[in-house]
Amino acid sequence: MKVPSLKIGSIEIKVPLLQGGMGVKVSLSSLAAAVSNEGCMGTISSIGLGDVEKSKTGYEVESRENFIREIRTAREMTKGPIAVNVMGVLSNSDDLVLTAAREKVDCIAYGAGIPFNLPLLVKDYPVNLMPIISSDRLASIILKNWDRKANRVPDAFILEGPKAGGHLGFSPEQLENIDENSLELILPKILETVKPFEDKYGRKIPVIVAGGIFSGADIAAMLRLGASGVQMASRFVCTHECGVSENFKQAYIKATEDDIVIIKSPVGMPGRAIKNDFLRALETEVRKPIKCDFRCLTACQAQDAQYCIALALVKSYIGDVDNGLLFCGASTHRIKEIVSVKELVAELVRDIEAA
Numbered sequence: 001m002k003v004p005s006l007k008i009g010s011i012e013i014k015v016p017l018l019q020g021g022m023g024v025k026v027s028l029s030s031l032a033a034a035v036s037n038e039g040c041m042g043t044i045s046s047i048g049l050g051d052v053e054k055s056k057t058g059y060e061v062e063s064r065e066n067f068i069r070e071i072r073t074a075r076e077m078t079k080g081p082i083a084v085n086v087m088g089v090l091s092n093s094d095d096l097v098l099t100a101a102r103e104k105v106d107c108i109a110y111g112a113g114i115p116f117n118l119p120l121l122v123k124d125y126p127v128n129l130m131p132i133i134s135s136d137r138l139a140s141i142i143l144k145n146w147d148r149k150a151n152r153v154p155d156a157f158i159l160e161g162p163k164a165g166g167h168l169g170f171s172p173e174q175l176e177n178i179d180e181n182s183l184e185l186i187l188p189k190i191l192e193t194v195k196p197f198e199d200k201y202g203r204k205i206p207v208i209v210a211g212g213i214f215s216g217a218d219i220a221a222m223l224r225l226g227a228s229g230v231q232m233a234s235r236f237v238c239t240h241e242c243g244v245s246e247n248f249k250q251a252y253i254k255a256t257e258d259d260i261v262i263i264k265s266p267v268g269m270p271g272r273a274i275k276n277d278f279l280r281a282l283e284t285e286v287r288k289p290i291k292c293d294f295r296c297l298t299a300c301q302a303q304d305a306q307y308c309i310a311l312a313l314v315k316s317y318i319g320d321v322d323n324g325l326l327f328c329g330a331s332t333h334r335i336k337e338i339v340s341v342k343e344l345v346a347e348l349v350r351d352i353e354a355a
């Protein structure tokens with residue numbers, strides 16, 4: 001298959017591959033810029049860049065400053081487009097969206113919340129908007145709302161399926177029947193949902209699929225089904241350019257299929273992670289209630305939570321992988337080595353061409 005380019009609003013990338021945003025410092029400038037340098041698009045995550053143990057003002061200001069620093073560093077490292085990831089459940093999500101728009105990022109990928117206000121919030125900035133969705137129902141709600149309120153459509157949808165890493169937009173019951181909620185089944189319904197809006201606005205609304213995609217053959221199969229591109233995250237963790245600790249990368253490489261489990265996160269959503277001592281202890285231990293000075297996630301039930309998710313993710317990032325939370329995608333057990341971003345993209349492109 002010839003590798004098609006991918007157009008998202010005002011930008012075009014040579015390889016139709018996005019590196020997905022990974023919160024709490026997993027995807028920052030070094031990874032995102034390296035991906036963009038290979039003709040794909042890298043994503044800086046805006047999530048968890050402040051210190052949750054500081055005061056309320058300290059967290060929001062620190063998050064914004066660190067986010068700006070990451071965007072500017074990435075700009076120095078690449079001439080390619082840069083995306084950022086913002087989650088609607090963050091208490092400072094509007095601030096991060098506006099910061100990204102002012103810093104002139106190319107795309108905002110917005111998930112974990114319905115982006116009703118997003119187009120109006122950034123109406124004065126030429127930034128491309130990519131809502132992250134997991135159903136045709138959500139695609140339809142966003143399309144109708146943006147059409148009515150803002151007279152615009154998304155520049156792309158990112159369809160995150162049930163095999164993705166991190167928080168998932170599916171119920172625990174749906175996650176028990178992954179095959180009934182697969183990308184292959186949802187994608188055609190989304191393509192049908194966007195069609196009347198593509199006709200009305202006279203422009204394509206590309207659908208980029210994510211979750212469990214591992215090889216160039218997987219990418220080619222998704223393109224054949226009508227996806228305009230794919231987003232991958234877990235494989236990018238095991239690259240030299242990803243800034244997580246060596247222990248984090250090794251935990252991915254050691255993980256077997258049975259180690260990859262669905263958890264209930266303190267945010268109230270299911271998530272996918274590697275089963276480790278931390279998760280095993282949660283099954284039996286009665287934990288003391290946690291103290292939270294700053295509600296970084298509006299949905300976090302801090303008073304009932306067994307642990308602070310932000311601190312648990314930071315622990316893994318710095319290398320304490322037995323006592324931290326290790327988010328991962330469903331295909332993580334297939335990762336066998338740490339490579340450079342250049343090597344990974346070259347392998348994927350070669351395999352798409354061969355497919």
Ligand SMILES: Cc1cc2nc3c(=O)[nH]c(=O)nc-3n(C[C@H](O)[C@H](O)[C@H](O)COP(=O)(O)O)c2cc1C
Nearest residue numbers: 020021022023164165166211212232233234327329
């Ligand atoms: C460690 C990790 C952290 C993630 N954090 C976020 C996040 O903060 N926000 C988000 O929208 N998606 C997040 N994701 C989902 C990815 O962006 C991506 O869509 C998904 O993992 C793709 O599936 P794959 O990992 O199987 O390639 C995360 C995924 C991983 C593996």
